[in-house]
Amino acid sequence: MPLTSRFKPLPLSSMTTAPELPKVQRMALPHDAALSLLTDLHHSACVVAQPHDGLDQTLHLMLRAGVRMVFVAGVDGELVGMVTAEDIQGERPVVRASSHMVSRRELTVADVMVPVTQWDTVDLSAVRTARLGDIAETMHEHGLRYLLVTQAKHGKTVLRGLFSASRLEMAMNTTIEPDLHSRSFAELEMVLAH
Template structure:
């Protein structure tokens, strides 16, 4: 049965109209804010993916179009087999592959430069429940990573589901400064806060 839609009458926007605003001001993110404040939540933000056989420049174009700097690399069963970032594609690895194999850049695929699944840093959702932003920064710094996935484990099946992600670029953006390059090793969150203050 075809739908029947009605036209909604328009009203004139009156002079001196104002914008509605949230009842509470947006939270200011600090180093001691809950880690969840800087996590990209995949219940809200749809993760963007690619396939391992895709050319790296096609993957980079997809990143630019989607406004992201990381793609999940998925297999035919829709399982994560790797991650690829803009830095991977624009960095040294493609140049090395071209020099070593004489393969044209246009033929280099995602699988050749991605971070494979066993090397991906993941944090358990339960473990970060009480964590702070500074803890995430310190974790990423010690791992030498720009991203960390957040996984939730099904107790019955022991299968993992990626529910979110931390990224240094998102943390820098929300804090308002490039903390990831300014922070040096700190033994505690208090020391970390002291370095920034």
């Protein structure tokens, strides 16, 4: 059945003067439902880089897509990690290049990404009853800029969505600083080893 037989076009108006931009009615509050600021990956396209992509190439991809984090997938499409603009522009490439005695230009996304095995995630079932304040506190306590949300589906774990600290900070008019006291000795040891 043709699409036109089930729907009808809406009437259009011509603009004689420039419209005003809407004013924000209210900011998000800590007691608001967490789902209100979840980026649901069922409805949002994921930006994906490859492990062998160069750092500048990946940063350019982020800029074009208007994001500060991309997922990393292998040639088979399976997720292998994620990388943020901070990972690319921060100290991680400098340390990695120095320890491997290569130039920064020789580094790839695989050299600076956070592998899947190091991701901290929360299940969607917990998010459904959580408030924005719970999400902000989780990110603060664990020093996260992104909180990944997973869901069990047909016996598999599916990446369902994510929370961005930047988005929460803007919406709630607050800052989410990492709790430096929550760092484990294992994390400290890992940093010192590199």
